[in-house]
Amino acid sequence: MPSSDSLDLPFDAHAHGRPVVPSRSRWRPLGLDEVTLTGGFWGDLQSLNASTMIDHVEGWLERLGWTGNFDAAAQGRLPLDRQGREFSDSEIYKLLEAMAWETGRTGDVDLDRRLRALAARVAAAQEPDGYISTMFGRSGQRPRWSDLEWGHELYCIGHLVQAGVARARTYGDDEIVRVAVRAADHVCDVFGVDGPQQGVCGHPEIEVALVELYRVTGERRYLDQARLFVERRGHGVLGEIDFGPTYFQDDVPVRDATVLAGHAVRALYLAAAAVDLAVEDDDDELLEAVVGQVRTTLARRTYLTGGMGAHHEGESFGADFELPSDRSYSETCAGIASAMVNHRLLLQTGDALHADAVERVLYNVVATSPAQDGKAFYYTNTLHQRTPGREVAPDEVSPRAASSLRAPFFAVSCCPTNVTRTVASLGAYVASVDDEGVQLHQYAPATVRGDLGDGRVVELEIATSYPDDGRVAVRVLRAPADGWTLTLRVPSWADGARVTGPDGAPSVAAAGYVAVPGPAQGGQVVLDLPVAARWTWGDPRVDAVRGQVAVERGPLVLALESVDLGDDVATAVVSTDAPPVERDGQVLVPVARRDVADASWPFGAERPTAPSDARLVPLVPYHAWAGRGPATMRVWLPVE
Amino acid sequence: MPSSDSLDLPFDAHAHGRPVVPSRSRWRPLGLDEVTLTGGFWGDLQSLNASTMIDHVEGWLERLGWTGNFDAAAQGRLPLDRQGREFSDSEIYKLLEAMAWETGRTGDVDLDRRLRALAARVAAAQEPDGYISTMFGRSGQRPRWSDLEWGHELYCIGHLVQAGVARARTYGDDEIVRVAVRAADHVCDVFGVDGPQQGVCGHPEIEVALVELYRVTGERRYLDQARLFVERRGHGVLGEIDFGPTYFQDDVPVRDATVLAGHAVRALYLAAAAVDLAVEDDDDELLEAVVGQVRTTLARRTYLTGGMGAHHEGESFGADFELPSDRSYSETCAGIASAMVNHRLLLQTGDALHADAVERVLYNVVATSPAQDGKAFYYTNTLHQRTPGREVAPDEVSPRAASSLRAPFFAVSCCPTNVTRTVASLGAYVASVDDEGVQLHQYAPATVRGDLGDGRVVELEIATSYPDDGRVAVRVLRAPADGWTLTLRVPSWADGARVTGPDGAPSVAAAGYVAVPGPAQGGQVVLDLPVAARWTWGDPRVDAVRGQVAVERGPLVLALESVDLGDDVATAVVSTDAPPVERDGQVLVPVARRDVADASWPFGAERPTAPSDARLVPLVPYHAWAGRGPATMRVWLPVE
Structure with a gap:
């Protein structure tokens, strides 16, 4: 429960559980209490997440001692008792974020209790000045901020802030929100324009988190700090590494880049932050830059699955059109990050390309990661498996990201926690609103409540067995009396799609978005998508x-x-x-x-x-x- | 000049400048004073090596301070003044080996002086107990042998020993030979069966060096030590690394492996050592194992160029038939190592497959590395360059192995020195002898002197402009009176090759080896290879x-x-x-x-x-x- 030193959050901090809330956008996002997945492919995955995946991840983090690192920090047992890699703190934060979206979505009381208990353990490890890391700063550990290239300190705090944002948006003021705010304040003190540190993190993530924390709190210093991080980067501000500066996007400022390059997750998290920053700053040049980068990346550096990252070396994008099936890295986290970026661009541009990209990557990368039982995950997602490989035992931590089969957990285990937070917040990708009506981007059995403003509300019930079947029926439960517009996405592959309004007359719908007059309450629009193989x-x-x-x-x-x-x-x-x-x-x-x-030689005249x-x-x-x-x-x- | 504490080298230590002298073999190798390349493709490259490449490498090693590390060691200025990576000592040793073969080949007095001066600087850095490394063991450095996985101490000493072998074989007793022997003795003391260290080096190399030092000196402890290293490996004797144990062939004993895997240079150096060991030990099981591994590797894991290594990540072999053109790693050093292994197997098996592999990799990998002016090198050898890239400046050290153009030198610069030692000793690949006659494996303008034993000597002059033209004329300058056999390799691609004896009647020669009666003095045999595109x-x-x-x-x-x-x-x-x-x-x-x-999307119905x-x-x-x-x-x- 909120304690006495509660934050003074703006009235709309809750924001209906919306993960991303830009101050301006062509289309306004909806949140987890506005879109409810009621079944189907994604609803079932959310149920699996709730019943199994979150528990699985929570158990492994406990078992491996990565959660225990926070206890060890609070009890002065570090560095002796520290377990896991330098970025392990972030997994606990991503789990907290997943728990926050999930409790916000379902009101699960037991999960809420576990979230609070976990948050308390994290809080106990926070230093008085707001700094938090189980890896750095103690006697016997390296000093704070001494390894910006590889240390992941700011990256971890970024995920802490995203957990705080999720809790604020789904609950309000709470301990993890305050821990996040204190950490963010400390980052601003240290890395601000007059701060003792003028670098950036080797792994972008804090940037996108700080903009969203600004959106939650209205505190401009978070936005300013995100801008500093984004603008500093790309000028060789980080030290030399074997992979070269492109690896962490320090070779060219994001404003000047023409395509995504280097480590895919890093590039995409940075792009997401750049979109957010451009929106808040009315910086159209920056927005256009990212739009161009992503368009080129989709046209030339993205797998058929929507996956990104063609090199195992450096987990990086390859050159244009370099998309080897058998060495597809296509990290699950890069898929999630692509969905994040394309969702942000969709809200700004209304370009169906981005909704197509979200759909493609969710079905074919994000959904590929978890096993059917929710207890094993893919880290990389190859398009060509040359050797059958071997089953990873249920109690085995895979040392290698590129396992031939899904593994229960990894030594570097960014993907499982990332999947849990993404699946818990999937509803946010389904629909948006503007003053005129509701836009449907992803098709799943769901209910949607869209507030168009001025008290005009649309409520919809979507019935479909998509993608098994191509029929999507949108029934209107509530509609404004003065009319509204229903906008439906027609995927680029859906040649011959038809939309049928309340009058029963079908019309051909071209790829992109088709807008139809919104029916009155009780009315229905049916979209038929040709899903045949x-x-x-x-x-x-x-x-x-x-x-x-x-x-x-x-x-x-x-x-x-x-x-x-x-x-x-x-x-x-x-x-x-x-x-x-x-x-x-x-x-x-x-x-x-x-x-x-x-x-004896595989090449010859024949x-x-x-x-x-x-x-x-x-x-x-x-x-x-x-x-x-x-x-x-x-x-x-x-x-x- | 040999000092007073000279070694008691066996009479035949010189061995005519033969790099590899197995105690038994189907075909006996010839040395650098028995085969002289008199021009053509390879002769010209040897001239470029003599005039430019060796100087270039020597200059860069000096300029970067890697040679100076030995002076700093002698003067107590380490670790403060140390330059370069942990394996930089090996580059000086490979240069010394190149100088040794080159002075042996040409008698170049100035180069001999430089070799002695460089050897003296190395000798001054050797510890009293024989240990030598500029990277380990001093106050402020890590202890000796504290990082067998990555430290490259034994690897460096291996190259020192190979330099010593080259000097012994081309000159006799000399300072660098004694430095090498002392270092090898120290390695045997430390890593012997009762020694304090029971590990192996993360990078095989010492093994092949120790067997050859045994062959030079007759000292069995070097052979025994090589055997210990080879037999220890493959049982997880090295510590865990991110790449996994396959990277350095510690996942399976070489005796049990079925194909080369992991880091290509490591795998090939180990295979070369295993062949040598098998030969000296009459260990046919081990020899058959390596034959099988190499046959499978040639059939499934080798590029058209003869290059090996399909992954940039881990510089490693890929799976069977995984040979991406655009991500071909095909390290120059792996090409050299493949020539080493196939040369050894050719001498044992007489299988033309191995001579074909040597030819293919020499022309298309080893010769690809140096620029026409001999002042820049490829480290990797891609089969598909997607972007033009940029020219590397003449004074620029390339931080990345995978430059789009040849670079003057690299931060990891194993390849240029490796090319110099290989080109200086190319003559050894051309021909061999047995009791019956001479075998010609590679075709170049050359003179060959083959001692068949019992005072029976064959001398040949080979005239050809191969590979521009397919005609190879072998003129007999001297022949035994009681007859002899000339054996000529017909490459696997040479469908329709013809051989014409002294009688002028051509006959079709099938791929493999064709044996013809050796002509008397003044006689000639002509081989016509169909080289048309x-x-x-x-x-x-x-x-x-x-x-x-x-x-x-x-x-x-x-x-x-x-x-x-x-x-x-x-x-x-x-x-x-x-x-x-x-x-x-x-x-x-x-x-x-x-x-x-x-x-906007590169995949579709068309x-x-x-x-x-x-x-x-x-x-x-x-x-x-x-x-x-x-x-x-x-x-x-x-x-x-």
Whole structure:
């Protein structure tokens, strides 16, 4: 409960549980008490998050002693008893953020109790001046801020601040909010324009957190500090590292960059912060810069799955069109960060490209990470698994990010906690409002309440089994008497989509957004999206997919697994003479297996020929791959 | 000059300047005073090495203070004045080895003086007990052997020992030989079966050096120590590192491995040592293990260029058939190490596969590294350059191994010194002997003197402009009266090769080795190899080359550069309807340029179609690429 030294939060700090609340935007976001996922793919994942994933993560953080680091700090047992890597504090903060969104969403009393207990342990480790880290600053540890390149101190505090923001937005003043505010104040004292430290963090994250804390509290110094961090970066302010300055976006100011480069998560968190900053500062030049970077990144540096990061080395973007399937890094966290950036840009630009990107990455990267039982996760998301690999034991911490199967936890375990906070707050991606009406961006069984302003409220009930089926029925539960507009996204792949208004006359809806007059209460609009399985080809400059084809169904990328082929997918050749077959809820494609002869040298004068004995083989949604144990897998299938 | 405490070297320590002298072998190696390259591709490169590359490397090592580290050690100025990375000592040792082979080859008096001066500076830094390192063991430095995983102490001493071996083999007893012997003795004291240290070095190298030092000195403890190192490895004897134990071949004993894996240079140096050890120990099981590993590696994990190492991350081998062109690491040092291993296996097995591999990697990796002026080097050797990159300034140390253009020197500069020692000793790869006759493995203008034993000597003069032309004329200057056999390698690509004996009747020679009766003095044998440019296709499991074709001419891999295409090679499409055209010493292929439209998303329903406006565009030998400034480049060309 709020204690006596409670914050003086502005009246609207709660903001209906909206994760991102820009001061101005073309479309205004909705929050977790305005959009309720009532089932379906995402609602089920939220339920799994609530029942299992959050518990799983909480248990592992306890078991590995990363949570205990805070107790050790409070009890003076550091550095002796410290466990985990330099950024382990951030996992506890991301868990707190997940708990905050989840309690805000469901009012789960037990989870609220656990959140408070965890927050108290964190609070006990905070220094009197507001500094907090279990890794730095004590006798026997390195001094505070002595390793901005790799130390992750500001990164961790950024996640603490995001936890505080989530709690403030879903509950109000509370201990973790105050811990976050004190830490943010300390950061401003130390890193402000006259502060003793004039650097930035090697891993962007504090920036996006500080802008949102400004939005919660109205305290301009947080915004000013975020601006300082963003503007300092890109001028070689960080020390030299083996990966070079591009790794942490210190080679060129974000304002001058033309495409995202370097470590993907770092680049995307920084881009998210730059959008927020541009919005608050009315800095259209900065906003346009990020829009251009993201457009180019989507056009040239993004996997079919929406994943980002083509190099294992440096966990970084590759060059334009360099998108190797078998070395796809496509970190789950980068997928989450892409959703964050594209959500922010969607609110500003109204460009369906960004909503398409959010949908693609949520279904095909974020949803791919957790196992069906919610107790194991992918860190990287390859598009081509060459060797079946091995099952990771339920009690095993995977030392390597690139496991062939989902692992219960990792030595570097940023992704599982990131998934939990993202899934708990998924509702925020579904819809937005403006003065005229409601925009629907993502399709799921849900209820939506949109406040258009001036007391004009729209309430909707969305019924759909999308993406299994393409029909989305939007029923109007409440509508303003003076009319309103319903705006529906038509994904770029949905050639032949139709929208049917209350009058029952269907009309073709082109890709992008289609606006229809909002029906009165009791009325209904139906959107029909052609989700049938389709062949997808790559730009000829994407060398990695040359001579190959992918299969998509609606927003889902599909994959061929060896367990369905009955053989290593390395030898598969697919025939594209006819469209993929849909039968009994499965997608099947004709696949032949190539006879390969092992030669002493794999290059020679003979051009490979195609096999002919194709048979229909089922594909699986990419997000479900490796659900039946070790397998080899391909998203891109060789063609004849 | 040898000092009074000279070693008691066996009579045949000199061994005609042979780098590798196995105690038993199917074919016996020849040395640098038995094979003289008299011009042509390799002779010219040796001249460039003598005139420029060795000087260049020597100058840079001095300028960067890496040589000065030894002076600082002798003068008690360490660690304060230390420069360079933890392995920088090894560069001085590799330079000493290069100088030793080069003075042995040419008798260059000035270089001999420089070698002695450099050796004296090294000798002054050796501790009384034989230990030598400028990085460890002093007050203010980490203790000796405290970081076997990354410290490279044994690795450096390994290169010192190889320098000592080279000097012993080309000169005899000398200061650097004695420094090497003392260091090796110290290693045996410390790491022997009863020694205080029971580990191995994170980077194999000491093993191959110790076996050869045994071969020079006859001292069995060096062989025993090499065996200990090889047998200890693979059982998790090294500490945990982020890359995992495969990185330094500590996951599985070399005897049990089925394919080379992990860091490519490490894996190959270890394999070379394992061959040597197997030979000395009559350990056929171990020899067969390495033969199998290398055969599989050539069949599945080697680039068309002969390069090895498919991952930048960990500088490591990839999975079977994972050979991305654009992320080819193919480190120059791994190319050198592959030549070392395949040379050793060739001498044991007589399998032309290994001589083919040596030829391929020498022309297309080792020769690719140095610039035409000998003053810049490639560290990695990509098969696909996506961006032109920038010129590295003549005074610039490249911090990154993967520069788009050759760089004068690197922060990690293993490759330039490795190239100098390899080029200086190239003659050793050309020919071998057995009791029956002479085997020619590599074709270059050269003289060869082969001692068959029992006073039977063959002397040959080889005239050829190979690989420009396919004719190799072997003239007999001296031959035993009782007959002998001339064995010639026919490369695997040389379909239709012909050999013409003294009687003038040509006969078809199949790939592999062809043995002909050795002519008497004055006689001649001519080998005609069909070097005409040809299309080369990849095994369909090599995803990275799907829908693409390469062009080879003789042993040379060719490449398309943007400077010849007049456009980025990303849009090139080649037509293979007719063989490549040869005109005025150039190879030309019909290339069309694809019109590419920039879309907001690079994947869609439309299958790319082929362009039709092909015109003939010249290719360059891959080893010469980027010789005309920044360019994009492809070895594998998309086909229609």
